[in-house]
Amino acid sequence: xxxxxxxxxxxxxxxxxxxxxxxxxxxxxxxxxxxxxxxxxxxxxxxxxxxxxxxxxxxxxxxxxxxxxxxxxxxxxxxxxxxxxxxxxxxxxxxxxxxxxxxxxxxxxxxxxxxxxxxxxxxxxxxxxxxxxxxxxxxxxxxxxxxxxxxxxxxxxxxxxxxxxxxxxxxxxxxxxxxxxxxxxxxxxxxxxxxxxxxxxxxxxxxxxxxxxxxxxxxxxxxxxxxxxxxxxxxxxxxxxxxxxxxxxxxxxxxxxxxxxxxxxxxxxxxxxxxxxxxxxxxxxxxxxxxxxxxxxxxxxxxxxxxxxxxxxxxxxxxxxxxxxxxxxxx
Numbered sequence: 001x002x003x004x005x006x007x008x009x010x011x012x013x014x015x016x017x018x019x020x021x022x023x024x025x026x027x028x029x030x031x032x033x034x035x036x037x038x039x040x041x042x043x044x045x046x047x048x049x050x051x052x053x054x055x056x057x058x059x060x061x062x063x064x065x066x067x068x069x070x071x072x073x074x075x076x077x078x079x080x081x082x083x084x085x086x087x088x089x090x091x092x093x094x095x096x097x098x099x100x101x102x103x104x105x106x107x108x109x110x111x112x113x114x115x116x117x118x119x120x121x122x123x124x125x126x127x128x129x130x131x132x133x134x135x136x137x138x139x140x141x142x143x144x145x146x147x148x149x150x151x152x153x154x155x156x157x158x159x160x161x162x163x164x165x166x167x168x169x170x171x172x173x174x175x176x177x178x179x180x181x182x183x184x185x186x187x188x189x190x191x192x193x194x195x196x197x198x199x200x201x202x203x204x205x206x207x208x209x210x211x212x213x214x215x216x217x218x219x220x221x222x223x224x225x226x227x228x229x230x231x232x233x234x235x236x237x238x239x240x241x242x243x244x245x246x247x248x249x250x251x252x253x254x255x256x257x258x259x260x261x262x263x264x265x266x267x268x269x270x271x272x273x274x275x276x277x278x279x280x281x282x283x284x285x286x287x288x289x290x291x292x293x294x295x296x297x298x299x300x301x302x303x304x305x306x307x308x309x310x311x312x313x314x315x316x317x318x319x320x321x322x323x324x325x326x327x328x329x330x331x
Contacts, residue, residue, distance in 0.1 A: 042072070094150060095155055122282075174226070176226060201246070205222040227260060230259060
């Protein structure tokens, strides 16, 4: 195998794409040479991904035992799944968003709680009971691609982190997940962005249980939070953003403006759908995406709720309870 390097990466930053079982395709992990030798994200917990990582490091004259620091950009299993295995094979520190520490310490318990929370959201917003149950079974079957792990270097906004001979500033950028963080090397304008912003697809702002929160926690508004995170990143002096999937980003401000405008456009479309009569979020999703709202029910439901939240924020929609379901009506 030939290690694939990002053509725009800074010297000493190697992009290692690892296969995933998910529709998004390969996940980009990054090896930063220099001290400390750093791996940013791990790929999913699979033999194929581990073998690919082993071979990529071997071509660079390295092995997993040489790693000195493992950094996680967020909690999704395609980015943290090999953590437990890698930690057993090296003495690296593990850096991640501080509130992720207890979540990762008992990953399987955390993931089960997240599933229960998601099922309650789906039921509340109109998905049929049988579909909710099926999604729960399928989601539980995917847990094996993630893993527990010990975070030894908890990170917060404003912290500094040395990776591969460079000093990076840490920024919290929730929205795609509750635990997203990005890293900026101010001198060069290099950002390690994880899935915060992707070049060819919009990052999903999935409705997720608040990190370590109770099952009864109010439903968060991840797209509202994500829009705020994108706006903040748009103000930063980024020259090159290395991303968790796909190609690097050179013009981050223009891309962010495009994504924010797409959010506003989708919100206006939903507003037109509920101008005549109130609908549940699932009914809206069916009108927007047809059968895709069944085959990718939680993704489309999250996207629908996200854009409804933008309308709720602006006072253009009302939410009310009808027979135990949430319905939405144009103000």
